[in-house]
Amino acid sequence: MSESSVNFVAGLIESELVSKPNKIVQTRFPPEPNGYLHIGHAKSICLNFGLAKSFDGHCNLRFDDTNPTKEDTEYVDSIMDDVRWLGWQWHGEVRFASDYFEQMYNWAVELITKGKAYVDDLTGEEISEYRGNLTQAGKESPYRDRSVDENLDLFARMRAGEFKNGEKVLRAKIDMASPNMNLRDPLMYRILHEKHHRTGSTWCIYPMYDWAHGLEDAIEGVTHSICTLEFENHRPLYDWFLDTLESVPCHPQQIEFARLNLGYTVMSKRKLLQLVTEHHVDNWNDPRLPTISGLRRRGYPATAIRDFCERIGVTKYNSTTEIALLEHCVRENLNKSALRVMGVLDPVKLVVTNYPDGLTEELEAINNPENPDDGTRLIPFSKELWIERDDFREEASRKYHRLKPGQEVRLRYGYIVTCTGCLKDDDGIITEVHCTYDPETKGGHTPDGRRIKGTIHWVSAAHALDAEIRLYDSLFTDEDPADESDGRSFLDKINPESKTIIMGKIEPSLASAQAETAYQFERLAYFCADSEDSTSEKLVFNRTATLRDSWAKTQKK
């Protein structure tokens, strides 16, 4: 890595490499398979995989599956999918903490033998009482001074299944008076007669996070064990286990960074799970969710997400990033890559009164002005078109550059037309807008060089396809939905208009749109076909992000 100060972790590694130039950087991304990955995980993924890449090292994907009550292979599969989709390749095979259970057990025996761990018979409630609290020291368990032999015997019988859930635990013997609660004889194993998604019923004792994690890292030769801030207080324990054990292969360095917070969304697994299970959203991949699969279904490109993760930086400061930055990354990417098409979301008929009945012309349109290689396509033009209801006004100020009686407007790639009026129904609702066209302006050109201020999009009524359009807005109305200090739950802050479904008219070239292809409906927004629901019989499009709209902004003033 050449540039310094990419982030503080990279800086740390860089300075280590000065004295140990041959050190191979080994990182890991260690999710628990108990939920779907979200954009906060993407930050961690990009950090760990990115560090390995820039220092020519390796990054493992390891499932920290030490709690069979919460984990499932469904999550394992989705996580692998998401990491790959984000564009990363893990080193070697996927790893599982559960593959290391036997080794961990042996190390626990080593600790017991050293007199550094003991089997405790206290109940959960008693253990909690004995632990003391933030300002008061804990007290030692009456079982703390059992003999090594007795502990060895009891621990073997725990493994053999002789005891019920909660009857006994294995604890490290450290310091019940430590000001760091994590050091007050932390639990290493609990009894759980529970089927594990990989080991089945082989085990009925399962290691706790603090005991297991450093061992997993050591087994994999991890050099830098990067985790989030809330594990800062766990580092002394992480180090204690690794220092106390003599037979561990190495001692990785734990480094903490601040997790990502994003405005107007929630990032906690618990809350995301609740949104899904209580059906406040449709599923884990609901396009309104900050899950990787949700963003993907919404149409956010993986490169945009990676770009975002790079831009937000890595620090120990607990911050909240504005959603505007993510949207900026998405728009910047999509502006370069999305194919331009025309679609009308709120259609009203435009009749070109002096255009021949029954005639259809094929007009050439540019697929992506940002990328000439994408070429052009032909779009049908005829006497009756659909245009956006908002693109006509009976009366409007000089600043309104669209259709109003007497004003000229360009139909994109079509003709220059002059608005002549409109038809209304009994309720005063406009049913048709009328105009005449200038045959000299085919393609939207003005041979006489006259300037046309407004250009609007359209689709030929006879050729248009119907499509369901799903418009998404932020899922929450509050910037920090998780802040429930005002007495309202995050569920009370769900935006009732986060999803709006309408029927639109779109150009025929979209008939075979694939979910992976990004489109810009010109003047409106970026869209993609929905990966689950869109078929050739029934097209469904998701709005990925709107185009910026300075007109709407000035309107509001």
Added chain:
RNA sequence: UACCCCAUGGUGUAAUGGUAACACUACAGAUUUUGAUUCUGUCAUUCCAGGUUCGAGUCCUGGUGGGGUAACCA
């Protein structure tokens, strides 16, 4: 009220004792067959008080403010 961590424009980050900078946002203008894009410009920053130093955003001390920690979760 114990321990740990953190503090730079509105937001996110950079500056590794030597001219406080970049991006996003907002605003203004130019260009434009997307009121998009692009381009230009404007506003705005070191939590406070001491100390060390020729020189402090950076080091030290004390304060203030924020976050974390008392699961047989990770």
